[in-house]
Amino acid sequence: MSFPQPEATPYAVNNYGFFRLNTPLSCPGDIYESDQGGHAFCVGPNSDIANVNMAYFDDQVPTFMQFMTISPTRSFTGQINARNEATYVPAGRPGRILFWSDDIYDPNFKPRVFAPGDAIQFVPPQFDVVQYFTPLASVVPPRINKEFVFQNYVVPGGHVLYIVLPYYGRRYAFVDFTNRNNVDPNTFGISAVNYAITDDSSPNPYHQETTILAPAAVAPGTSVRRIIRSTVDGMFDALIFSLTNGGPAPLRIDVADQDEP
Amino acid sequence: MPALPPVRSGKLAPVSLDPSVAQVRAPAATTGDAENRNEVSTYLTKPGGTQILYNADRMWAKVTLTLKTAGPVAVGQHANLTPVLSGRGQLLQTGVPTPFNVAKGHRLYIAATSVNPVAVLIEAYPWLETITGLAGAASGIVPAAPAKMLSAGKVGR
Numbered sequence: 001m002s003f004p005q006p007e008a009t010p011y012a013v014n015n016y017g018f019f020r021l022n023t024p025l026s027c028p029g030d031i032y033e034s035d036q037g038g039h040a041f042c043v044g045p046n047s048d049i050a051n052v053n054m055a056y057f058d059d060q061v062p063t064f065m066q067f068m069t070i071s072p073t074r075s076f077t078g079q080i081n082a083r084n085e086a087t088y089v090p091a092g093r094p095g096r097i098l099f100w101s102d103d104i105y106d107p108n109f110k111p112r113v114f115a116p117g118d119a120i121q122f123v124p125p126q127f128d129v130v131q132y133f134t135p136l137a138s139v140v141p142p143r144i145n146k147e148f149v150f151q152n153y154v155v156p157g158g159h160v161l162y163i164v165l166p167y168y169g170r171r172y173a174f175v176d177f178t179n180r181n182n183v184d185p186n187t188f189g190i191s192a193v194n195y196a197i198t199d200d201s202s203p204n205p206y207h208q209e210t211t212i213l214a215p216a217a218v219a220p221g222t223s224v225r226r227i228i229r230s231t232v233d234g235m236f237d238a239l240i241f242s243l244t245n246g247g248p249a250p251l252r253i254d255v256a257d258q259d260e261p
Numbered sequence: 262m263p264a265l266p267p268v269r270s271g272k273l274a275p276v277s278l279d280p281s282v283a284q285v286r287a288p289a290a291t292t293g294d295a296e297n298r299n300e301v302s303t304y305l306t307k308p309g310g311t312q313i314l315y316n317a318d319r320m321w322a323k324v325t326l327t328l329k330t331a332g333p334v335a336v337g338q339h340a341n342l343t344p345v346l347s348g349r350g351q352l353l354q355t356g357v358p359t360p361f362n363v364a365k366g367h368r369l370y371i372a373a374t375s376v377n378p379v380a381v382l383i384e385a386y387p388w389l390e391t392i393t394g395l396a397g398a399a400s401g402i403v404p405a406a407p408a409k410m411l412s413a414g415k416v417g418r
Contacts, residue, residue, distance in 0.1 A: 009375065009376045012329075012330045012375075012376060012377060012378060013305060013376060013378065015329060015378060035308075035375050036330060036331065036375055036376075036377075037330070037331035037332055037333060037375070038331050039331050039355065079331060080331075081331070081332070081333050081346075081374075082374065082375055083374065084308060084374040084375055085308075085309065085343075085344060085345070085374045133329070133330040133331050133355070134330075134331075134355050134356055135355060135356070
């Protein structure tokens with residue numbers, strides 16, 4: 001998480017009509033809080049996390065903690081008070097509104113084919129939630145179509161570099177890779193993963209991996225294009241791109257929530 | 262020698278300066294210009310406890326409050342409004358101006374569980390003070406005269 005954690009009160013004091021919790025996710029255990037009540041809640045435009053869990057104070061639940069999940073297809077309108085004067089049981093923590101990712105993120109993930117000496121880089125998922133302070137009839141929750149661009153890479157000599165991109169809830173991706181190194185080929189591949197709760201140090205972690213484009217040499221001056229559709233390839237938590245050359249090799253990935261953007 | 266400014270009477274009724282004598286200030290029969298001025302401000306609620314939002318020691322006033330965030334914020338004339346959701350005060354609705362008429366000698370209290378901006382508009386009722394003052398003065402004179410005349414047996418003769 002970013003530090004210090006974004007707080008809702010400065011948004012309220014400065015007369016913003018909303019509180020935006022926009023922070024990179026560093027581990028799946030990050031829990032964020034808001035000490036302000038809200039009239040509507042939705043996934044923010046820049047979120048890579050698709051499903052966001054919310055907890056709020058409810059007198060009718062034994063622990064006083066009620067849960068709800070919002071996503072790009074389901075926001076929530078209705079007043080929820082931050083019950084700062086009350087406490088959850090048995091933790092004894094103030095009854096604020098809590099947010100955390102319902103999607104699993106594993107920063108220790110390594111592909112099955114990961115060999116000693118290989119390198120892996122993660123684009124950390126952005127956790128973006130918007131809490132509105134004023135009543136709204138409805139909230140438009142879809143996320144933006146994100147665009148990721150890479151060009152030069154730090155690849156260990158004779159090894160493979162893996163780049164992991166968040167893909168939670170996305171239904172479409174366009175991948176465009178061109179080898180602009182005029183001398184060496186670049187072995188390029190695409191796979192995807194659905195994270196599992198597992199021990200990454202074990203020889204058999206439980207993550208589910210799918211090969212989308214088997215690694216193959218891309219000759220200098222040539223390109224590879226691939227469209228990934230949920231109806232054809234499935235839905236994944238992350239996309240994994242593998243390369244063997246430092247480039248230059250422009251790699252552009254557009255992701256969208258709709259299968260036909 | 263320059264002319265002295267005209268003598269103006271105070272806007273408050275005269276009171277005794279004897280500290281050993283308990284007294285209540287009488288309503289003023291006149292108003293000052295400052296009392297006709299509206300007060301416009303934004304109040305930031307403080308989490309926990311009940312705070313005094315407006316103190317009507319000298320003047321009747323209409324206090325209009327508009328909650329800018331979700332709250333909850335309770336307002337009332339009891340000194341203890343907590344817990345905020347207990348019903349001891351009225352909960353403000355977001356974006357809805359809510360007027361309260363505060364009589365002289367009373368206070369308006371506010372309580373919240375978080376920091377919330379509340380738009381405050383205070384419109385004094387100086388004429389109400391004046392009317393009360395005049396009515397009080399008149400009530401001290403009018404009933405006394407006929408009673409004295411009647412008791413003297415001089416009416417109708």
